Amino acid sequence: MAEDTDGGAQAGDAEFGGYAESMVELESILASLENDDIDIDALASQVARASRxxxxCEGRLRATELSLQTILAQHEPASADEEAS
Structure with missing residues (x-):
């Protein structure tokens, strides 16, 4: 997922919210799936929503990792080869 111009928001934020909100929803879905009283008609839609x-969340984690790698790379000391130039 690509970064938006609003400082790092992801394209899926409109549908899913941020990472924390998505995790809360996932935990809620998991709790309902663990409940034996789940409506069978809702099962497929809940599993599909959980998959999305x-x-x-995986996309948010990958984007954050790439962003952190970029930031950290900017602050790494120059290598010995660069200093000899």
Missing amino acids: LIAH
């Missing part, structure tokens, strides 16, 4: 939320 997981993909969204």
